[in-house]
Amino acid sequence: xxxxxxxxxxxxxxxxxxxxxxxxxxxxxxxxxxxxxxxxxxxxxxxxxxxxxxxxxxxxxxxxxxxxxxxxxxxxxxxxxxxxxxxxxxxxxxxxxxxxxxxxxxxxxxxxxxxxxxxxxxxxxxxxxxxxxxxxxxxxxxxxxxxxxxxxxxxxxxxxxxxxxxxxxxxxxxxxxxxxxxxxxxxxxxxxxxxxxxxxxxxxxxxxxxxxxxxxxxxxxxxxxxxxxxxxxxxxxxxxxxxxxxxxxxxxxxxxxx
Amino acid sequence: xxxxxxxxxxxxxxxxxxxxxxxxxxxxxxxxxxxxxxxxxxxxxxxxxxxxxxxxxxxxxxxxxxxxxxxxxxxxxxxxxxxxxxxxxxxxxxxxxxxxxxxxxxxxxxxxxxxxxxxxxxxxxxxxxxxxxxxxxxxxxxxxxxxxxxxxxxxxxxxxxxxxxxxxxxxxxxxxxxxxxxxxxxxxxxxxxxxxxxxxxxxxxxxxxxxxxxxxxxxxxxxxxxxxxxxxxxxxxxxxxxxxxxxxxxx
Numbered sequence: 001x002x003x004x005x006x007x008x009x010x011x012x013x014x015x016x017x018x019x020x021x022x023x024x025x026x027x028x029x030x031x032x033x034x035x036x037x038x039x040x041x042x043x044x045x046x047x048x049x050x051x052x053x054x055x056x057x058x059x060x061x062x063x064x065x066x067x068x069x070x071x072x073x074x075x076x077x078x079x080x081x082x083x084x085x086x087x088x089x090x091x092x093x094x095x096x097x098x099x100x101x102x103x104x105x106x107x108x109x110x111x112x113x114x115x116x117x118x119x120x121x122x123x124x125x126x127x128x129x130x131x132x133x134x135x136x137x138x139x140x141x142x143x144x145x146x147x148x149x150x151x152x153x154x155x156x157x158x159x160x161x162x163x164x165x166x167x168x169x170x171x172x173x174x175x176x177x178x179x180x181x182x183x184x185x186x187x188x189x190x191x192x193x194x195x196x197x198x199x200x201x202x203x204x205x206x207x208x209x210x211x212x213x214x215x216x217x218x219x220x221x222x223x224x225x226x227x228x229x230x231x232x233x234x235x236x237x238x239x240x241x242x243x244x245x246x247x248x249x250x251x252x253x254x255x256x257x258x
Numbered sequence: 259x260x261x262x263x264x265x266x267x268x269x270x271x272x273x274x275x276x277x278x279x280x281x282x283x284x285x286x287x288x289x290x291x292x293x294x295x296x297x298x299x300x301x302x303x304x305x306x307x308x309x310x311x312x313x314x315x316x317x318x319x320x321x322x323x324x325x326x327x328x329x330x331x332x333x334x335x336x337x338x339x340x341x342x343x344x345x346x347x348x349x350x351x352x353x354x355x356x357x358x359x360x361x362x363x364x365x366x367x368x369x370x371x372x373x374x375x376x377x378x379x380x381x382x383x384x385x386x387x388x389x390x391x392x393x394x395x396x397x398x399x400x401x402x403x404x405x406x407x408x409x410x411x412x413x414x415x416x417x418x419x420x421x422x423x424x425x426x427x428x429x430x431x432x433x434x435x436x437x438x439x440x441x442x443x444x445x446x447x448x449x450x451x452x453x454x455x456x457x458x459x460x461x462x463x464x465x466x467x468x469x470x471x472x473x474x475x476x477x478x479x480x481x482x483x484x485x486x487x488x489x490x491x492x493x494x495x496x497x498x499x500x501x502x503x504x505x506x507x508x509x
Contacts, residue, residue, distance in 0.1 A: 102354050
């Protein structure tokens, strides 16, 4: 939504859309090809490289013992960060995270947190004193659109392959991070009354509005975020939610379960 | 949302909520227009225990210059919490939460602001949360929308914002602090009086059916708030309107 797009390109996309087509030949609710490679970083406790079409996002998980929050003395802590490094897009600039990066990290975090994907109580070492801190670090490598879905997918895929490094800190044997749920984020854009899922970078830049819906394995909605300066009608939101639930189930079954 | 000791709190007593409200009832709201002398437009709002003040400056020159847009005004929105607005002192200055809220709040208002009337300029919206009691972003947006109108910024419509939540498996309107902290879901929305949605966020857990119910409840709340925003503006500017009506009556 921030990138520059020529009027001609915009017209082209718009005219295709009127014919019910998309630039890359997909249907409006079709995702690009997804591939997830796990354990790509040996130094990390868990990691995943997600490719969503040409978009590439790397998520690394690091864990270390630390102090719990005062109001949750018996629970582990999740800290999510996103780096929109300038190598990933001509629109990204070096420096501290801007509001787009912060929003991305917070929505990824919302999915993991609100679905209660990680069994945080199992990450208590000494109640009130020491718990495991999980750092979810999202590194965008190539922004070809919809990096939010890719980042969310990467986060849960990486968590699923995370091994708690207990032995390194003299806390017994390493064990797999206990995971209770598999949240999946699905994003659609709205452009002149058409809803398109998994937008490419050009589609994102012509859209006014984006809606991300995060669903749990049970088919409940656990997080949502509208982004962009546009309007959505309630019926459009309900339709996005319906399709999002279905898409999330497909993605979860194919890439994250088993 | 922290899920702890939910069982210790009972959210309903004799079918009413902790503060005596029905499930579909808003907290008391007070809106005052034009409370700041220096600002071009301003509004003070109380929504339950929330006390929020909004100021609008502009359209005015953009600084830094490179941010200016040739075809339209840019809109900036700064959501800020006073350090004394919450139980435990908040470190002053913006944090990640306030960056995100500023972004979504700005995007909730921008669709109705006629920015193309003011190329190369900026419309600044500053929102200060003086006292927080769950629902500060919705209170901020409600105040900001009224402040924009007070500043005379051309808008396609008003924006009204309200949240619905889920506590003890019941969908409730406009959650207060306890319900927000220990509840099962929170769904803030903002919309135009025509029912177009400009802000939508959600956390917690809702089935698709509950989601429908919550959206409808929040929309009804927003419609009621719209009437109050309108009344507050008429209260300040109504005298002008009344005099025109009188003239018409004479003719």
